[in-house]
Amino acid sequence: QVGVPTIERIVRYCRYLERLYYVEKRDVISSAEIGEALGLKPTQVRKDLSYFGEIGKRGVGYSVEELYFHLMGILPCPKDCRLFKIALFGVGRLGKALLDYEMFSKRGIDIVAVFDKNRQKVGKTINGRYIYHIDEVETVLRAQNVSIAIICVPAAEAQSVIDRIVGSGVIKGILNFAPVDLTVPKDILVSNMDISAELEKLIYFIREKEYG
Amino acid sequence: QVGVPTIERIVRYCRYLERLYYVEKRDVISSAEIGEALGLKPTQVRKDLSYFGEIGKRGVGYSVEELYFHLMGILPCPKDCRLFKIALFGVGRLGKALLDYEMFSKRGIDIVAVFDKNRQKVGKTINGRYIYHIDEVETVLRAQNVSIAIICVPAAEAQSVIDRIVGSGVIKGILNFAPVDLTVPKDILVSNMDISAELEKLIYFIREKEYG
Ligand SMILES: NC(=O)c1ccc[n+]([C@@H]2O[C@H](COP(=O)([O-])OP(=O)(O)OC[C@H]3O[C@@H](n4cnc5c(N)ncnc54)[C@H](O)[C@@H]3O)[C@@H](O)[C@H]2O)c1
Ligand SMILES: NC(=O)c1ccc[n+]([C@@H]2O[C@H](COP(=O)([O-])OP(=O)(O)OC[C@H]3O[C@@H](n4cnc5c(N)ncnc54)[C@H](O)[C@@H]3O)[C@@H](O)[C@H]2O)c1
Incomplete structure (x- = not known):
């Protein structure tokens, strides 16, 4: 292991x-x-x-x-990554920046479905992907064989979105940007992103260099 | 060390x-x-x-x-972090999402100056911060005693922005989101963020769990 x-x-x-x-x-x-x-x-x-x-x-x-x-050879290559279909939740500033990120297609990161709850966004397409309403989550995740979710919704909404995703029964991994601790069944892998931790690390090493 | x-x-x-x-x-x-x-x-x-x-x-x-x-006690606490003034470059989707991120103020991450080159953005304020034009970078970084830069500009622009930042002589660390390898003097610490790497890692461990 x-x-x-x-x-x-x-x-x-x-x-x-x-x-x-x-x-x-x-x-x-x-x-x-x-x-x-x-x-x-x-x-x-x-x-x-x-x-x-x-x-x-x-x-x-x-x-x-x-x-x-x-x-x-150890890491999943773009061809392997493409086998894992990804859904993104929350088409706000962060969600849109991720949908437009050029490295994703290069690495085989395939976002096939996008969800939001704002009626003015639902039904439109962004970077070629249709924006579903969050209420359609169970049907769409199963139909598109999605196994990974990226969470870009506000902190207060994240747990309820996760509960629906878990309820679909097809999700195996979650990349979470919302600044909350999510409660998730043990068999689902969660990776929490926190840019402030990256800055804390940077500051630690700058201080270390300055003051030793 | x-x-x-x-x-x-x-x-x-x-x-x-x-x-x-x-x-x-x-x-x-x-x-x-x-x-x-x-x-x-x-x-x-x-x-x-x-x-x-x-x-x-x-x-x-x-x-x-x-x-x-x-x-x-080992990590810089919010009080220590606040001593390091931060400037953000590129007020696009990603830049705006970072400027509005609630964890930054909780951790003492203090973004004091924001830069862009789009004349329609320059001169406005966002989350209480004035948007300077990139041409003002040398004066503003020195005046505000900035030591860390966050790069959220397109890949093609990143190196030229870095060269100007380095020219100011006050920058000690860079958090880079642009998908390019930056050339930076050895005494400046660079941390490159790549969300696709986070997804590759997640996929590696999902596969590991599934197929062992
Ligand atoms: N981890 C990090 O380092 C980091 C950095 C920046 C932002 N964030 C976080 O990312 C999240 C998004 O930030 P943003 O700036 O893009 O916010 P935003 O307000 O611009 O976008 C949020 C989107 O989520 C949608 N939404 C709200 N509730 C929903 C629901 N129940 N189901 C589906 N969609 C829903 C909204 O309609 C909106 O489109 C926030 O939680 C923010 O704190 C994290
Ligand atoms: N590392 C990651 O995981 C990740 C994820 C998403 C996006 N990105 C990258 O982040 C960057 C920003 O993405 P976005 O979606 O916010 O793009 P965007 O086009 O919405 O924003 C870019 C901003 O940079 C400004 N800009 C351009 N040239 C500039 C210059 N010379 N000086 C100052 N400002 C300048 C533009 O006016 C614009 O406001 C891109 O390089 C993108 O590839 C990285």
């Missing part, structure tokens, strides 16, 4: 190596250099990279091409 | 314990239960919690109150 932090690091290695491979056309890279770029200890990098199979040579470093494609 | 992943876990422990302390009014918690809730191995939890000083008792677990306030 691989833990959440390991996969988070693998995603970061992939993003970093993608740039080295395609943009900087680098051939070789050491665990020390990867660690330096990503704020990780070289021992952690070596441990991670050997967890999924031996690919580096001591003293020489890793082949960027070999390492990149080896790690990409 | 504490690594980035350790601080990421500390932030997650704090959010989790905040709920246990204030909402569920729990007294004691074990490393196993923390690990279960956050997708971490209990050994990793124990290692993290002992890194910053001994607080638990073998066999009994940790006092939720003691642990919560101990960990909160």
Whole structure:
């Protein structure tokens, strides 16, 4: 069983190596250099990279091409991601920014259904997707075989939206932006996004650098 | 030197314990239960919690109150965060959603200046903040003593905005949402946000659970 932090690091290695491979056309890279770029200890990098199979040579470093494609094999590729149909709830500022985000199609993130409760938005289309009313959630999620939900509704509405989504019986994972703790059955995976935590981390490291 | 992943876990422990302390009014918690809730191995939890000083008792677990306030002491508290003035670039859908995000003020995240290049937006105010034109960036960042920038401009514009920000000489950290790799001097910390990576991680763990 691989833990959440390991996969988070693998995603970061992939993003970093993608740039080295395609943009900087680098051939070789050491665990020390990867660690330096990503704020990780070289021992952690070596441990991670050997967890999924031996690919580096001591003293020489890793082949960027070999390492990149080896790690990409661990993560779901765009083709795999596309198998998971996604619904987005709340077509407000954040929801619209996500619907228009160019990286989603590149990574195979396929948002097939969009929901809102505002009668002036329902029935329109946005970026080619029809906006359903929240009352249609059960039928639409089943008909479109949706398994992941992105929550972009106000905090006060989030739990009631979740209860309806869970009631559809098809959801396996939730990416939640609403600043509330959601109560969800144990078999559904929830990932809570909080941009303020990203800023707290940034401030921690700036202080660390300034005052050591 | 504490690594980035350790601080990421500390932030997650704090959010989790905040709920246990204030909402569920729990007294004691074990490393196993923390690990279960956050997708971490209990050994990793124990290692993290002992890194910053001994607080638990073998066999009994940790006092939720003691642990919560101990960990909160490691992270910048709202009062500390408020010392770091923040500027946001790009008052579009994402920028507006961030300016209106209620958790920022709760965590001491203080966005003092906002910039755009669209003449129809410049000169207006949003959530009480005046929208400056990007051409005023050097003067305003210095005058307001800004040290952190949040980038919400289109990918094609991001590097040129960064170059101007760096030119001001006061920026120490950048939270970047634009889907491009930014070239930034080594002494400036950059944190790149990518929601598609969050969804890739979610899909990885759903697959792991389904097919093991
Ligand atoms: N996690 C983060 O870092 C972060 C950052 C910014 C905003 N947010 C959060 O994201 C959410 C959306 O923010 P926003 O600025 O886009 O808000 P918004 O008000 O612009 O949009 C909310 C949308 O949700 C819709 N809605 C309300 N109740 C609904 C329901 N029951 N079912 C379906 N749709 C419903 C509204 O009609 C509206 O279109 C908020 O909860 C906000 O706090 C989180
Ligand atoms: N990282 C993620 O997960 C994620 C998710 C959604 C969107 N995004 C990205 O966030 C960015 C903003 O997205 P959006 O939907 O809000 O776009 P948007 O078009 O609604 O807003 C962009 C804003 O930037 C302003 N702008 C353009 N050039 C500028 C410049 N040189 N200086 C100052 N302001 C300038 C525009 O006038 C506009 O107000 C895009 O790069 C998008 O790809 C990232």
